[in-house]
Amino acid sequence: MERRKYMLTISVSWIIALIVVLGAVAAISYQYHGLIGKASASPIEAPKDLEALQQGFISLAERAKPAVVNISTEQKVSEGSSEQPEMDELFKYFRRRFGDELPFQFPNPRPPQAGPRRSMGSGVIIDPTGFILTASHVVRDADRVTVTLADNTELAAKVVASDPQTDLAVIKVETKTPLAAAPLGDSDKERVGSWVMAIGSPLGLEQTVTVGVVSAKGRTFPNPNMPGRPFREMIQTDAVINPGNSGGPLLNIRGEVIGINTLIVSTTGLSIGLGFAIPMNRGTERIIETLRSGAAPTRGQLGVYVRSLDAAMAKVYGVAKGAYVNQVMVGSPAEKAGVKAEDVIVQYGDKKIDNEEELVEAVEQTKPGSEVPVTVVRNGERKTLTVKVGQVPTQKEVAATAAETGKLGLTVTDITPQLKERYSIEQTQGVVVTKVDPNGDGARAGLRQGDVMVKINRTEVSSVADYQAAVEKLKSGDAVVIRAWHGDQINTFTIQSLGQ
Numbered sequence: 124m125e126r127r128k129y130m131l132t133i134s135v136s137w138i139i140a141l142i143v144v145l146g147a148v149a150a151i152s153y154q155y156h157g158l159i160g161k162a163s164a165s166p167i168e169a170p171k172d173l174e175a176l177q178q179g180f181i182s183l184a185e186r187a188k189p190a191v192v193n194i195s196t197e198q199k200v201s202e203g204s205s206e207q208p209e210m211d212e213l214f215k216y217f218r219r220r221f222g223d224e225l226p227f228q229f230p231n232p233r234p235p236q237a238g239p240r241r242s243m244g245s246g247v248i249i250d251p252t253g254f255i256l257t258a259s260h261v262v263r264d265a266d267r268v269t270v271t272l273a274d275n276t277e278l279a280a281k282v283v284a285s286d287p288q289t290d291l292a293v294i295k296v297e298t299k300t301p302l303a304a305a306p307l308g309d310s311d312k313e314r315v316g317s318w319v320m321a322i323g324s325p326l327g328l329e330q331t332v333t334v335g336v337v338s339a340k341g342r343t344f345p346n347p348n349m350p351g352r353p354f355r356e357m358i359q360t361d362a363v364i365n366p367g368n369s370g371g372p373l374l375n376i377r378g379e380v381i382g383i384n385t386l387i388v389s390t391t392g393l394s395i396g397l398g399f400a401i402p403m404n405r406g407t408e409r410i411i412e413t414l415r416s417g418a419a420p421t422r423g424q425l426g427v428y429v430r431s432l433d434a435a436m437a438k439v440y441g442v443a444k445g446a447y448v449n450q451v452m453v454g455s456p457a458e459k460a461g462v463k464a465e466d467v468i469v470q471y472g473d474k475k476i477d478n479e480e481e482l483v484e485a486v487e488q489t490k491p492g493s494e495v496p497v498t499v500v501r502n503g504e505r506k507t508l509t510v511k512v513g514q515v516p517t518q519k520e521v522a523a524t525a526a527e528t529g530k531l532g533l534t535v536t537d538i539t540p541q542l543k544e545r546y547s548i549e550q551t552q553g554v555v556v557t558k559v560d561p562n563g564d565g566a567r568a569g570l571r572q573g574d575v576m577v578k579i580n581r582t583e584v585s586s587v588a589d590y591q592a593a594v595e596k597l598k599s600g601d602a603v604v605i606r607a608w609h610g611d612q613i614n615t616f617t618i619q620s621l622g623q
Contacts, residue, residue, distance in 0.1 A: 179376065187305060188330050190303045190304055191247055191273065191305075191322045192271060193245060194245060194257055194262070194324075195244075195268075196243075196269070197267040244257060244258060244369045245322075245370045245371030246370045246371065247383075248305065249304055252302075253295050253298045254293055255280065256291065256293060258370035260287075260385075272302070278296040280294045283295050283414060283417055284419055289410055290346070291383065292414065305374070306380070307379065307408060307411075308374075308380055309403065310403045311402075311404045313340075315336075315340060317337045317375065319337055320376075321374075324367040326365055328367070335362030338360055342399060343356075343480075344357060344399065354401070358399065360400060361396040363394045363398070364384050373400040381400075384398060384399075385399060385400060421515075422515040424456065424491075424515045425456055425457040425462070425497075425513070426454075426455020428449040429446040430479050431479045432444060442500045444476075445478075446476050447466075447468075448465060448467070448468065449464065459510075459511070460509060462510070465501075466501050469505070470507075471485045471486065472497075489512045497510050530622070531563060531594060532566060533559060534559075535557065542555045545573075547573075550575045550608055553575040553576055553577040554585075554587055555575055555576075556573065556575075556607070564622065568616040568618050569614075574609055576606070578604075578607075580603060598621070599621055604617050
């Protein structure tokens with residue numbers, strides 16, 4: 124009986140407590156809704172400085188948007204084409220470094236479907252006569268380029284010139300009336316934490332405005348357009364950048380273009396607040412002027428792979444600062460001048476060299492053909508060598524060294540330092556497969572991009588000329604046996620009957 128009474132007392136206590144709690148919730152809810160009603164009737168006055176800040180962004184967007192354009196392109200591709208965007212190489216780089224958590228990509232997708240390949244991007248008008256600045260990868264290989272202005276006017280555009288190394292391109296539209304143009308600024312004057320605005324066409328949504336800050340400066344990333352020639356001095360921003368923003372402007376609070384949006388780091392393919400822009404400084408402006416003239420920029424080249432010294436290297440080599448030579452390219456200007464691996468370059472012309480970045484910048488700004496004294500530290504001694512500076516080959520020049528054949532459906536190129544880095548190639552002899560026709564005999568045999576071919580039907584293949592000579596001997600119906608490095612293993616690929 125006592126137990127029942129005790130349980131009943133507890134039950135009544137719980138019921139009373141529940142009623143009290145429900146009553147309190149009801150009272151709080153009533154009071155909260157009352158506050159909302161009052162707030163709706165009498166909005167809180169915003170602080171004047173916030174109103175001014177908001178109005179500043181609104182005015183900046185209204186002034187800048189007329190100069191921002193949407194760019195759509197079409198490229199003819201064969202049905203079933205298996206050509207992969209160059210971003211695959213950046214995926215490999217970041218997966219090696221960070222695992223699968225941080226894929227890296229251009230915010231400018233190129234869908235893999237057959238039939239004309241369409242792509243989207245953005246651009247900014249830099250001259251009222253119709254010159255437009257955008258990212259090189261937005262218009263790369265395009266057969267047709269269409270520009271949509273802020274007022275929805277569509278104009279055909281032509282590519283004047285592009286520079287894959289900086290990922291900049293200038294395109295031109297014909298217009299009878301002057302267009303709104305944005306002024307170019309100087310990113311070197313901007314500080315980390317400065318307000319910035321990005322305008323573009325993310326996912327095709329034209330005239331989209333996002334706001335953020337300069338998150339960091341001086342970022343370096345591998346360049347899929349030019350392996351071995353990384354992007355340097357990139358601006359990092361948390362202003363939202365998504366697919367389709369590529370080529371659009373990054374603006375400071377004065378409405379000046381301080382960068383061209385080009386890259387994102389993302390785990391989803393969409394913005395996670397890690398966007399990157401090509402810096403707009405004096406060097407960039409010189410490149411833009413060259414592109415406007417229809418020419419490709421020329422850059423000096425020594426033919427060395429270098430890196431900055433770390434603390435351990437400084438102790439071992441007895442040099443505190445400089446550019447350490449990892450590798451010297453065969454036949455390069457540096458090799459001809461006597462530069463060797465493990466040299467530390469400490470002086471280039473009249474410029475003291477403290478790190479890799481300073482050497483690269485100094486060499487690239489040198490006119491090809493110039494003779495420049497280069498001071499190196501070797502075995503603790505300083506030596507001055509005279510280098511006749513070479514020229515960085517253009518994409519067209521590199522492509523001119525490739526051989527394409529319909530018999531195997533392959534495009535091959537001589538091994539270069541850039542291709543060695545791009546495909547992680549260790550071999551020094553053979554030819555690199557750079558393109559595979561998915562419907563060709565080579566693809567059916569299992570060959571793919573990055574393979575290094577060394578033999579065709581027991582004939583050594585050490586150059587493009589060797590490859591062409593070997594393929595010329597093949598006839599329809601022939602059996603073909605190809606020896607090629609497939610990753611870190613050498614494999615044998617067979618074609619039972621060529622062209623059948």
